[in-house]
Amino acid sequence: MFAVKGKYVFAGLVAGLLLFSWAMPTIARAEVKIAVVDMERAVNECNAGKKAQAELKRKFDKLQDEMKSLGDEIETLRKELENTAVLLKPEAKLAKERDFERKVRLFNDRKRDATQEMNEARRDAFAPILRSMEKILQGIGASGAYTLILESRIALYSPKSADITAQVIAGYNKANP
Secondary structure, three states: OHHHHHHHHHHHHHHHHHHHHHHOHHHHOOOOOEEEEOHHHHHHHOHHHHHHHHHHHHHHHHHHHHHHHHHHHHHHHHHHHHHHOOOOOHHHHHHHHHHHHHHHHHHHHHHHHHHHHHHHHHHHHHHHHHHHHHHHHHHHHHHOOOOEEEEOOOOOOOOHHHEOHHHHHHHHHHHOO
């Protein structure tokens, strides 16, 4: 939904720029310089982004190991219940079934919590990088006399020469050693 809405915003911006340039003859002769940047690539490829990705991977692997352990425990209980169900007394069978169901609920709750933890960790890891990149982009925009810098996913078309992602990554790494 965001990408479609963003395309309409971009189209509106371009239409507004064109109308404004036609209305004002002096502005029509002024150079319009537009650049695009792939923010996802910039965040992931800058030094801080690579460190954040490595830390997130460690956290993900730890959570994945925990979930595998819980899943294995549930699978063992399931097999045990299937194999011994006919031999157990009704009360014992009911107790094992309840234990199994409780473990499945705990597993599902932990899975949901782990997903939320990862989303929060991702947001916390990348938010400061994005804030710093915003400042880098403002500096590049001012020094490069850009009229407009867009996220590359919003642009329907842009030549490779308009992509300043590498410049943003270099600027970020220089400003944040």
